[in-house]
Amino acid sequence: MNVALTTRIKCRDCPIRHRAVCSRCDDDEMALLEAMKTYRVYRAGDPILWRGEKLTFVASVVHGVATLGKSLEDGRTQMVGLLLPSDFIGRPGRRHIDFDVVAATDVTLCCFDRKPFELLIETMPHIAQRLAEIALDELDSARDWMVLLGRKTAREKIASFIEMLVRRQGIVSLDGSTPDLALPLTRDEIANYLGLTLETVSRHLSSMKSEGILRFTDRRHFEVSDFDALHAATGDDTA
Amino acid sequence: MNVALTTRIKCRDCPIRHRAVCSRCDDDEMALLEAMKTYRVYRAGDPILWRGEKLTFVASVVHGVATLGKSLEDGRTQMVGLLLPSDFIGRPGRRHIDFDVVAATDVTLCCFDRKPFELLIETMPHIAQRLAEIALDELDSARDWMVLLGRKTAREKIASFIEMLVRRQGIVSLDGSTPDLALPLTRDEIANYLGLTLETVSRHLSSMKSEGILRFTDRRHFEVSDFDALHAATGDDTA
DNA sequence: GATGCGCCTTGATGCAGATCATATTTGGGG
DNA sequence: CCCCAAATATGATCTGCATCAAGGCGCATC
Known part of the structure; x- marks a missing residue:
């Protein structure tokens, strides 16, 4: 799985600071996140999350490209999303993940344990607001992709x-x-x-x-x- | 367009009270929403929103089924979602809508003007939290649908x-x-x-x-x- | 600089589903 | 009750993409 620790980046120097799930947070809030976050690094080709696995953390992509895929029982597979820097991985409030996430290039994730993150959603409105925005944007592009898959x-x-x-x-x-x-x-x-x-x-x-x-x-x-x-x-x- | 006013339903008697975007709100918050909301009713076949239109309101489906569709320039169309009771219509923070929404059966919507609703998202955490949840759930089912469209x-x-x-x-x-x-x-x-x-x-x-x-x-x-x-x-x- | 292994290209063939065409059913209005 | 338009069923044919099948190219390893 090649999970390793990287040099810690300060949030204020983070390349995705202004687009990720934390982007609406003020300085005090950032300090809190800074203390909670951990990094995980994957090599191109490594699996990040596997379907059916326990979902112990949620994350933002910092560097690299990951793919989000799903498969049918006979082995046919369909990629359902590309995860690029600032994209969010995971589903707060859900114990298991229903997709396979794989690193397409070398990938760095900024991770939060799921439980504490769910608490953040309750207590830090800026997180929930930004998460809703990100999810609605993703939904729009998923729908565009459906047109492509169905009719092009x-x-x-x-x-x-x-x-x-x-x-x-x-x-x-x-x-x-x-x-x-x-x-x-x-x-x-x-x-x-x-x-x-x-x-x-x-x-x-x-x-x-x-x-x-x-x-x-x-x-x-x-x-x-x-x-x-x-x-x-x-x-x-x-x- | 057949927009008409229906008999006003009290929020506490609302059939989608526990699943819609308002489901996390407490009594005080509900009173505020109660004052802001309006109903719109459409007949089967009526267009609800048309692609490119100004998005003046957001809404929850109360009764009925609406379809969410998109089309290519030569007329091919693809439905990208079915909107059932408690589903949310609209994209706070966006001026225009990028899909066609059509009533498949008779439909009743519970509507909020977009601007005041965006303010609610800022000030009422329960709304943003629930909206994020709804959007993430929708995203999951959109992705399942992508597998269907691409591989089945x-x-x-x-x-x-x-x-x-x-x-x-x-x-x-x-x-x-x-x-x-x-x-x-x-x-x-x-x-x-x-x-x-x-x-x-x-x-x-x-x-x-x-x-x-x-x-x-x-x-x-x-x-x-x-x-x-x-x-x-x-x-x-x-x- | 040979060997092997991913990855890619190109060709030949078959088939699922689109397209074109023509009934048939059905439900609503007069 | 009958008529008509819209929706559905079914048949015939066409075609774009999958599938099956051979190489070819670049790159790492020894």
């Missing part, structure tokens, strides 16, 4: 996925190209996220490459050369 | 949908049969919910009927005659 074609799914990556980490210049971007998932993981097979993902990435929409520098790095064409391929409104 | 076969989707209806409104007797249940959606709406076409839904319902799993009394009412076979057809764990 393979090509549209892949274009949407790439567009999401660009929006999260990239800048589009005026001629519609981007700088080099990291692809944080393997073809297999992408397929799993999009409700496809890895072959289909590979085929469509290849065809978007040959159409001049994407350019791959290596298999985990690419750039978009025609963002308009990419967007047109998503099937979404021209927003 | 048509037959599994339909079996899962029926099973959900049974769990929400029915009792399964020892021989695996249920009493008569209402089907709150048309074939077309079911298809829309499951990411299928109405023809596929119709075909699979017919075959489950001929296999002796379901029995239809009329097209909006049915009973399950073999719950074990139904569950086996969902693809879910034997839980």
